[in-house]
Amino acid sequence: ALAREMPTTATTAPASARKANVVILATGGTIAGAGADASNSATYQAAKVPVDKLIAAVPSLGELANVRGEQVFQIASESFTNAQLVQLAKRVSALLKQDDVDGVVITHGTDTLEETALFLDLVVRSDKPIVVVGSMRPSTALSADGALNLADAVATAASPASKGKGVLVTMNDEIQAGRDVTKRVNIKPSAFTSQWGPLGMVVEGKTYWFRAPVKRHGATSEFDIDAIDTLPEVAIVYGSGNMNPAAYTAAVQGGAKAIVHAGTGNGSVAGYAVDTLKDLRAKGTVIIRSSRVGDGFVLRNAEQPDDQYDWVVAHDLNPQKAKILAAVALTKTSDTKELQRIFWEY
Ligand SMILES: NC(=O)C[C@H](N)C(=O)O
The missing domain is CATH 3.40.50.40 (Rossmann fold)
Known part of the structure; x- marks a missing residue:
């Protein structure tokens, strides 16, 4: 009995005690956008800033999780094609099969963010957190919303409480169901809402939950991106x-x-x-x-x-x-x- 209680040479602490490993897949959008001047909240170029700079701009990410980035695309989301959706979902699926990946964040333009979020919800057979995030203002603008949205996304992807809740979207302090959320305003940080309400909120790096989705998704889906090559x-x-x-x-x-x-x-x-x-x-x-x-x-x-x-x-x-x-x-x-x-x- 004593032997069983003796700690063995533990190389990994239990999930609750260690920092989660979160991969940020960057695809472009306004969250990676840059304008000429801080007053340019709507006039700017999307998809300019590379993922390493996005991560470096938010030093607190390192306190929330072990974070690393991959640049998958660098496009405005209105230009997403089916081929890119499939490529992105295959990468998410492959990463989540790795033992050393606890969650994935996808930075994305907001124009078609809701489509990508639902797609991943339907075809990635995993219970691990997948969080899609964007911003309404470029990083160069006054009151840019991308940094906090990204920190909230990493906090949500790192949280064991996010498991099995489907693809999530963190915008404007809220955690939304990727299936339900839609862009309802085209110019304010409060653009993303759902008629069924947010699932929760992120405040100071902690997630607070109030409801959970009931529709089929993720691990219980009959669809699997590993078996889909074209749409x-x-x-x-x-x-x-x-x-x-x-x-x-x-x-x-x-x-x-x-x-x-x-x-x-x-x-x-x-x-x-x-x-x-x-x-x-x-x-x-x-x-x-x-x-x-x-x-x-x-x-x-x-x-x-x-x-x-x-x-x-x-x-x-x-x-x-x-x-x-x-x-x-x-x-x-x-x-x-x-x-x-x-x-x-x-
Ligand atoms: N706010 C944004 O991200 C809009 C941009 N056109 C995009 O979807 O990439």
């Missing part, structure tokens, strides 16, 4: 008064396997556009009703007879998130019953 084309077509149904046809001619209809209201479809969508469905295109409203959720068979037309509804996912889930789901199935199940579960 199919999915197009979003925006609904409005007097819309032109030719936009749907053009999307399919451009290679779209599925169309996310960013419908008015509860995903409603203009009466004069219904036949175009029915026709495209009959020829094999998957039709997914979402809403341009952003909040709320689209009800099946409410605005349109989805069962009769064999259409899918996007549940509470906004059009850009529905596009990501559709692309991921289509790597496994094009059966509309299966696709609808996936939209309910994830």
Whole structure:
């Protein structure tokens, strides 16, 4: 008994006692942006500052975790492609399989941050923390928000309490669910919110939690980036008064396997556009009703007879998130019953 209690030559302390190892994958964005003058909060170039300088600019990161950086891309996030999404997710997956990596932070432009966060949530089969972070002001601006957002991201990635909660986003002191969060304001540090509320907050390097996601993600996902090499084309077509149904046809001619209809209201479809969508469905295109409203959720068979037309509804996912889930789901199935199940579960 005594022998068992004697400490052996411990090379690693228990996870709770040692500092976590966090890798920062940098992809560009405003968090790596630079402007000509401190007054330039909106006029600047994104994706300028390399990852080592981002880390060096926040010395307190070293107190939160053992941090190292990798420059994956140096782009503004509006320029992200499917190929880059796949490359990034494969790198995250590979890192999280390593015993010496406890969590990953991804610095990212904010314009498509919500898409990348959901993508990683769906396809990286790990319980270890993945935190996506950006900033609304470049590092050179007055009251730049990137440094604190990055420190909050590292603190969150290093915290054992973040395990199994899906991909997280730290912006403006809050911890948001990557699945739910969306950019709602295009010019303030408080840009990122979710209709279901933040999961918690980071204050002075400590995480405080109030709720947790219930949708399938991460280790319990049926999708796995290790088995995905390409994503199919999915197009979003925006609904409005007097819309032109030719936009749907053009999307399919451009290679779209599925169309996310960013419908008015509860995903409603203009009466004069219904036949175009029915026709495209009959020829094999998957039709997914979402809403341009952003909040709320689209009800099946409410605005349109989805069962009769064999259409899918996007549940509470906004059009850009529905596009990501559709692309991921289509790597496994094009059966509309299966696709609808996936939209309910994830
Ligand atoms: N705030 C930002 O990061 C915006 C920038 N256009 C980007 O997404 O890369």
